[in-house]
């Protein structure tokens with residue numbers, strides 16, 4: 001029982017409470033034998049034995065036992081609920097922590113809907129089992145054992161007859177468990193798919209509307225929804241096939257009891273009171289049998305969900321942090337790529353990339369779409385590890401730097417800009433929450449964002465919607481740039497950061513950035529020549545290889561790829577001024 005062992009690892013923290021609660025549950029199981037016993041005694045002693053004086057003490061005891069049972073049950077049910085909430089709290093925290101440790105490789109291949117299913121439905125199934133399933137299984141099992149022992153102590157032959165039916169019930173309960181289990185796994189998998197469709201559609205609702213694909217998406221959802229319904233029905237069909245059998249077997253107990261027991265009373269080998277006790281104990285054998293199906297159901301759900309949660313918790317990041325500690329607080333910013341290669345699966349994305357850049361220098365990276373520009377800078381932050389060669393920062397392989405330190409010294413404005421549903425100030429100060437409003441405003445000014453922010457209804461306190469809804473593409477880019485500037489990194493990476501900004505604003509940003517970049521190492525990825533032409537080193541990437549390198553003027557002289565892109569973007573230009581004046585028009 002791998003899942004149970006796994007769950008015990010968490011329940012163990014509440015060991016005392018857990019065992020006290022189980023003991024209380026055991027007491028309840030034992031107390032359940034008292035009233036059938038007294039019922040038999042009332043028949044034998046009070047009704048047939050005419051000892052009427054015993055009636056009130058017997059009834060009083062029955063009422064007392066019932067009250068005690070209620071109080072104890074309330075307490076241990078609450079206790080199991082507490083344990084389950086504690087376990088789920090820890091699991092949720094651990095899962096969230098794990099999600100933050102996992103690398104790009106994981107997020108590249110995992111759907112958000114699947115993660116959400118684990119964080120919600122699966123955790124709830126685990127919680128439900130700990131809060132309810134465990135004690136119900138224990139309680140039903142112990143009641144069954146007590147009832148059997150009690151029956152044998154009263155009349156072994158009748159107890160044996162009753163017990164003869166039990167293996168048949170056990171067989172069907174076992175069959176149900178193993179037939180129903182795969183259906184639960186399928187239901188759980190389908191639930192994750194359904195979640196993914198909903199999540200993708202909500203996130204991509206603008207695309208859906210722009211392409212008028214509402215009907216298509218509704219149909220797509222219906223297919224998954226129908227599949228979910230079918231899988232649930234399939235599970236229910238398995239269930240419905242076995243439940244009547246289990247119920248009927250429970251009914252057989254009563255019939256056998258009346259038949260055999262009645263015969264024994266007539267023959268005089270069993271008293272009427274003993275038959276009443278046996279009769280009162282039928283539920284104690286019956287009920288666990290009937291509940292077995294439900295409990296197996298819950299157990300299977302728990303196993304299917306626990307495996308998914310455990311799986312996620314055990315998922316390892318390919319990017320592992322190094323323990324080597326260098327006594328350095330801030331980086332200098334010397335970046336070297338030494339014969340670096342990288343591939344996504346079978347696709348070779350970067351090949352033999354070699355260059356070096358020192359603090360104060362800016363590297364411009366240009367090249368056709370899919371050339372590997374973003375991947376190159378992703379290797380610098382160690383979002384992925386190189387397949388060959390080394391990326392070094394300040395002479396140390398990035399794999400040997402503490403990840404936190406490495407990424408703490410790098411600020412990256414990614415192509416796909418993400419803003420939180422928070423104030424503009426909160427978004428800019430994300431990497432440096434302690435920053436004063438003056439520093440936030442300074443960063444915004446450098447990013448040419450200050451003026452438009454002031455025009456927003458609440459200025460820096462304006463709350464932007466999820467992913468920055470309410471801002472234009474260029475505005476979002478400038479907020480993201482301000483966020484990176486405020487972090488004051490040693491290495492600044494701008495991946496297509498000004499693509500949605502007009503050229504005039506871009507030029508102003510370049511000018512305000514200049515003094516800031518003096519002591520930093522900067523990478524600018526762009527499709528516009530105007531974004532990289534001032535760089536100290538321009539790398540032209542094609543199919544993962546550097547095909548040209550040098551400064552703007554040198555590259556123009558080569559009359560290669562760079563020259564042609566420049567010509568396309570700037571039209572007829574005067575070769576002697578190399579486009580500089582044209583650019584400023």
Ligand SMILES: Nc1ncnc2c1ncn2[C@@H]1O[C@H](COP(=O)(O)OP(=O)(O)OP(=O)(O)O)[C@@H](O)[C@H]1O
Pocket residue numbers: 108344349367368369370371372373374375376415
């Ligand atoms: N997460 C990923 N998984 C698999 N392949 C990927 C992944 N990210 C990028 N690629 C592939 O790697 C290649 C390089 O992608 P990359 O994003 O580095 O190009 P790029 O030069 O930055 O392109 P663009 O200018 O369009 O941003 C592409 O062929 C792309 O399909």
